Amino acid sequence: MISSGESTGFAGSREGYLFLSLLQARTGTSLLRRMGDLSPDRLPEMSDRELGEHVKLSEKARRAFGELRREFDAEAVLGRLAQTGASAVTLADGGYPERLREMPDPPPALFVRGTIPEGPAVALVGSRKASVTGIENARELGRALGERGVCVVSGLALGIDAAAHEGALASGGPTAGVLGCGIDVIYPRRNRELFERVRGSGAVVSEYYLGEQPLPWRFPARNRVISGLSETVVVVEASEKSGALITARHALEAGQDVWSVPGPLRPPECRGSNRLLGDGAGVIWDVAEFVDAVAPEPARPVAPRALPMEELEEGELPQHEARVLLEVGFEATGVDVISGRSGVGMRELLPVLSMLELKGYVARDSGGSYSRRGR
């Protein structure tokens, strides 16, 4: 088996790292960092007591280790992968993503469907529960990066993640989705179709072997892989408890650039990303400026995208539409508030709001409120 890890300090073999990968998935703890100069190749022959001398093991981990030692068969593991059209890349392989290898705690192995795109990559992450504006921003950034041939890395979750992938796919650019479960487990279900499209334009990646379930602790761990596959991390919109902030922290620890999109002052959806700005993250105040900063040159030529979804009308708005627009805030504003402020009755107001929405001046959110948007 190929062993090419000397220069980076990962001296094990492919089988050794596969074993370690499966062991970590079972114990839920990272052993790699704590193993020191113990080669993973020795693991399958060690007793749990011997391993315990090197690494402190919990009772559960000890049992998992014993079980895995009895069952482990590298051939079978790789065979099953090949059957599902996936492959494994371990720390022992030359094809292991370099940026990820340099992370403090890289996964021993990655399981991949499709091909991890080479070249520059930017992670676009954020909350699952996002505002319409957040979703639009993610899509817009994904598209702009895709047009420069920059790979958009995200987590294939609902909300910001899905929108980021969508944007990249719409531009025809490369994209990679990192999962917190086995790559044959589609979670969340609604993303099934997106899942296939991401695989077609890049790769679906996970450090968890086939069939592993999306357990809660796996998502924070997954976030370090997202940041490790990228040069830059962008938090598009995140609440204060969002896992996207974990991705940002991993990126900061690894010395990567972190950017964030400013959001309005009050909505809880934006507090995490706004706070990141306060802590010194790069401010994305203009999409073009941001893209120029992270990808000055097109990484690879990309076919010019089809016409944008909406063609904005030029020229001035009719007076009554302009009057209503003045009363729509940047934060979600209820229809009744707009009516009260503008003094326009409901019957006249509702058609005007639809027109403003169609012209791209306002967006309607899930609660039926309107907010202004950039054109």
Next chain:
Amino acid sequence: MPVEVEVDVGSGLPGFSIVGLPDTAVQEARERVKVAITNSGYKFPTRKVIVNLAPANLRKEGPAFDLPIALAVLAASGVVPPGSLAGSGIVGELSLDGGLRGVRGALSFSEGVDREGLRRLVVPRENAAEAASAGKVDVHGVGNLGEAVDLFRDGEPEPTYPAGSRPEESPAAVEPSPDDFADVAGQGYAKRALEVTAAGGHNVLLSGPPGSGKTMLGRRLPGILPPLTLAESIEVTKVYSSAGESNGALVKRRPFRAPHHTISTAGLAGGGSNPRPGEVSLAHHGVLFLDEFPEFSRGSLEVLRGPLEDGHVTISRVAASVTYPARTTLVCSMNPCPCGYAGDRRKACRCSAGQIERYQSRISGPLLDRVDIFVDVPRLTREELRSGEAAEPSEAVRGRVAEAREAQTARQGAPNAALSGRPLREFCALRGDSEALLSRAIDRMGLSGRGHDRILRVARTVADLAGKEEIAAEHVAEALNYRRSATFDL
């Protein structure tokens, strides 16, 4: 289905038996009839009495047979002139002192009597007004067995309500609904949406956090529907009467039914071995309000699909099948997420994206396809409470709704909500800029084919409310506001 009561008083050991597939309540008529006859001062024949209820293969249920059996027995023993009973429809439950109690379905009895070509109907006094409201046969109301006997002893008795007279001429003088739109502060958007709902006979889904006033708004929908016509009022009364919920008079107010979400499928659609109309039929010509819509079981929502589509429910049993009408406006209300506060501007939602997704997927399905109008009802802030348009009373809204409904009846003979397929294309044809606007909305807002049809139907109603024959761009634009907002949708 008419039931003939035959009595034979013959020789043999004294006894009293009822044949002809009677149920327990009918069997027990023996005791009630015997005691009631004695207590009314007549003599029960001390011979072998056999009562036959024909046709023999139909199961007879309920206590309404007491009075005809008693009168037939008295006719057989000569108290009532034999032959005088022929040509009369008789129903009534006896009490032991010979008094009469009301029965279920008096209005249906009078229609049945008319259908059979009989000339009069004898009913307990408390049912007389109801039975007479159809105005087709002579109705005699009697208070006890003695009065009934006198009626048949008298050659040409004066009917309480002669055919053609109606105790209450027309329900057009509707009782005003106790819940008025003017009581609701603010919520101009939701009120306008309900006005459109009422005008087109559409079904509607109200979504909003707890305390936003969804129930309050839903309750006020019947009040802005046009008044019941006499024919509608009779239909509603018949349903209520067969459910035993009639108070004797014609129903003059549009029904509002709000069953709890734990209701069984039979309770909702109707059923039982002795078939009874369900809530969907009791809401006939009115409003069926399903509060906490996602909490209803999938099964019970599924049974509503047919009735909502066909406008009636048929309950088939071994003995017979019964069809109840079920033309109703469906109003569903729901919280946007399990905790209720997704999209609220003041309280943060505690649900995860996955929880919300599961919650919302619970409501998608065939029933929701029948909903044309989706309204987000926000909780009011102080600013909104103050700034709402001057609250308009239901009566004013009802006037506009009635005009819009008339326009629809004149044009297509049905409310806009019923339009689909070719009639939809014909009556909701768009021209020029309204067509352009809709196709742009389809691209921009990602409307499905079904969504497209909804917008057309609702735009048609908005145009009708404005008194316009042609659907203009502004009507389409308003209709777009009532589309389903995509919560966390991509």
